[in-house]
Amino acid sequence: MNLDAYSIDDLLLKRKSLRRQLSVADGLQPVRIAVLGGSTTNEVVDLLEPHLLADGFLPTFYQSEYGRFYEDAVLDPSGLIGFAPDIVYIHTSYLNVLKAPPAHCAESELQGYIDAEAGRYREIWKSLQENLSAHIIQNNFESPAVAILGNMDAVSSGGASRFFLELNTEFARAAASDPRLLLQDIHGISARIGLAHWFDWDRYFSYKILLTVEANLAVARSLASIVRAIYGKSRKVLVLDLDNTLWGGVIGDDGVDKIQIGRETPVAEAYTAFQEYCLALQKRGVLLAVCSKNDEGIAKQGFEHPDSILKLEHISCFKANGEPKPENILAIAEELNLGVDSFVFVDDNPAERAIVEAQIGGIAVPCIGKEVSRYAAIIETGRYFEPVSMSQEDLSRAGLYQANAARATLEARFASYGEYLDSLEMSAEIARFKPIYLERIAQLTNKTNQFNLTTRRYTLAEMEALARDEHVIGLYGKLSDRFGDNGLISIVLGRREGEVLHLDLWLMSCRVLKRDMELAMLDAVAREARAAGIRTLMGYYMPTKKNGMVADHYDKLGFEPISVDANSKESVWKLDISGYESRNRHIKVLESVHG
Amino acid sequence: MDDLLEELQSIFRDILDQPDLVLARSSNANNVEDWDSLAHINLVTAIEKRYKIKFALGELQELKDVGDMMDLIQAKLAAQ
Numbered sequence: 001m002n003l004d005a006y007s008i009d010d011l012l013l014k015r016k017s018l019r020r021q022l023s024v025a026d027g028l029q030p031v032r033i034a035v036l037g038g039s040t041t042n043e044v045v046d047l048l049e050p051h052l053l054a055d056g057f058l059p060t061f062y063q064s065e066y067g068r069f070y071e072d073a074v075l076d077p078s079g080l081i082g083f084a085p086d087i088v089y090i091h092t093s094y095l096n097v098l099k100a101p102p103a104h105c106a107e108s109e110l111q112g113y114i115d116a117e118a119g120r121y122r123e124i125w126k127s128l129q130e131n132l133s134a135h136i137i138q139n140n141f142e143s144p145a146v147a148i149l150g151n152m153d154a155v156s157s158g159g160a161s162r163f164f165l166e167l168n169t170e171f172a173r174a175a176a177s178d179p180r181l182l183l184q185d186i187h188g189i190s191a192r193i194g195l196a197h198w199f200d201w202d203r204y205f206s207y208k209i210l211l212t213v214e215a216n217l218a219v220a221r222s223l224a225s226i227v228r229a230i231y232g233k234s235r236k237v238l239v240l241d242l243d244n245t246l247w248g249g250v251i252g253d254d255g256v257d258k259i260q261i262g263r264e265t266p267v268a269e270a271y272t273a274f275q276e277y278c279l280a281l282q283k284r285g286v287l288l289a290v291c292s293k294n295d296e297g298i299a300k301q302g303f304e305h306p307d308s309i310l311k312l313e314h315i316s317c318f319k320a321n322g323e324p325k326p327e328n329i330l331a332i333a334e335e336l337n338l339g340v341d342s343f344v345f346v347d348d349n350p351a352e353r354a355i356v357e358a359q360i361g362g363i364a365v366p367c368i369g370k371e372v373s374r375y376a377a378i379i380e381t382g383r384y385f386e387p388v389s390m391s392q393e394d395l396s397r398a399g400l401y402q403a404n405a406a407r408a409t410l411e412a413r414f415a416s417y418g419e420y421l422d423s424l425e426m427s428a429e430i431a432r433f434k435p436i437y438l439e440r441i442a443q444l445t446n447k448t449n450q451f452n453l454t455t456r457r458y459t460l461a462e463m464e465a466l467a468r469d470e471h472v473i474g475l476y477g478k479l480s481d482r483f484g485d486n487g488l489i490s491i492v493l494g495r496r497e498g499e500v501l502h503l504d505l506w507l508m509s510c511r512v513l514k515r516d517m518e519l520a521m522l523d524a525v526a527r528e529a530r531a532a533g534i535r536t537l538m539g540y541y542m543p544t545k546k547n548g549m550v551a552d553h554y555d556k557l558g559f560e561p562i563s564v565d566a567n568s569k570e571s572v573w574k575l576d577i578s579g580y581e582s583r584n585r586h587i588k589v590l591e592s593v594h595g
Numbered sequence: 596m597d598d599l600l601e602e603l604q605s606i607f608r609d610i611l612d613q614p615d616l617v618l619a620r621s622s623n624a625n626n627v628e629d630w631d632s633l634a635h636i637n638l639v640t641a642i643e644k645r646y647k648i649k650f651a652l653g654e655l656q657e658l659k660d661v662g663d664m665m666d667l668i669q670a671k672l673a674a675q
Binding site for chain 2: 008009012013014015016017020042043046202203205206207209213
């Protein structure tokens, strides 16, 4: 369901009935969220709940009494510990600062005030991390409502504006160095809304609700996007129409030299700016795809226009033909091996938007209107592509998918499949979990749906706990080939009971399907397990709507079927590894698994 | 039934999630189920947004029932 279509008044009014409708959906992911507020947080929670439900979560909330965020986190965390949250959100404002510098504060004293306040928050974060396995979301501070010193407020060491700018920088440093601490940029959100529309003083004096409904909605939307990102549900692909979306005019009618792009007219400038926005997304790891009702050859000419910012090399998948757009979008999903629920579709034509939204479940279709100068701002409002961290993986992802296309071309030229695999010159690194990879490992458990035997999801905190558990054997696999590094793409997690290793998790990214990587992983698991005195591997397949491709995974690996549950169709498999011999023939494994 | 009362009834039904709620001028926080302080904030916010009015600080404390609230809303609308 697209909540963006609801007016803010309707969201408020229909909140309870929305919750009733949305919470009956199948397969909602439970998430427990504790909100520690410096002001009354009920409204932000009321607005967050339907957004999370619409995004496939089933949230349960805990709220501190207003103003007791420090006490609840540091002095008496028993309530929080009992609630066992997955996420703790600390929602504080500039009013909650204990000791701001006085107007006469000397330059040399300012740092002391910053350290004292930042230190209080560090205590909060530390206590939460020690007592809970939860992600922490901390917002930074909006600018104060009044600037007592005028413009000097941002300059003077006694200015509140200057103090909060510097405190925000401290918060940014803390979040940058701690993957479990996520910053919500309220400074930016409040600026985009405008402080005049941010604070609601009547409600603050009456009920200690500091923000307007509009501000609380913006906070709730941004929080929902962070939660999506924590669980690996951020969107990954921007699907673009061409005529009057990426350039002005209709290339098939007007010709490539007549389309509006470049710097010559205001309209051309606006399309150029939108292309620059798309390119910026591509550079940070969002895949771009084209879906246009056009002749392919003519459509591609648009990207050869000398003023076009986007070139064909930036487009991971190009569909220009006369087929209906929903069909082309499904084809794009198949080629990129990504679910349509990770897609955002941008088209200036409301009829195309309507048919795509109606026929493709889970795709996001922002109503971008007709003014190209507004497209980027409207897409931004949806916060579709929120990352929780910028890994190298994200930055090079677009390159990876293009390399896949090159591999597909190569595959066609070989006599046998083994010959093709050898020609890829694959090498793998397979080893026990390492701290630097835990974030990526947790991310993979949340976004891998197809090659995933049990579809168990883990947060970073849970994965950290497992990595420390001596009864757990966790292995990751990275795969490189002559076209590039595929990154960390496979995980096997086994839990030991006596001489048996239960394989609770086995997953692999679909970008390395049919590379024999599963054989290399099995070799490594068997070797590690035998070294630990284990004789039997037990495999489990738990069917979902999406993981049909691995129904015969254990059968293909030579496991013996033990049982199938009549209702759930879950199957159990067994492999005796006392005489195990290596299976992998085509991948060179670089590192010893005893890493 | 009074138009304003009917509109308020619809707002109350949504906010309190009671589709069959019947509101009267004499309704108040004591005789309407779930009309607690949190619901009260939501009701006031929804009414302010619906009629594009703003209650002044202290105005709401003096209201004893829905009838008083209706009179206040009507006075504010008439003054616009």
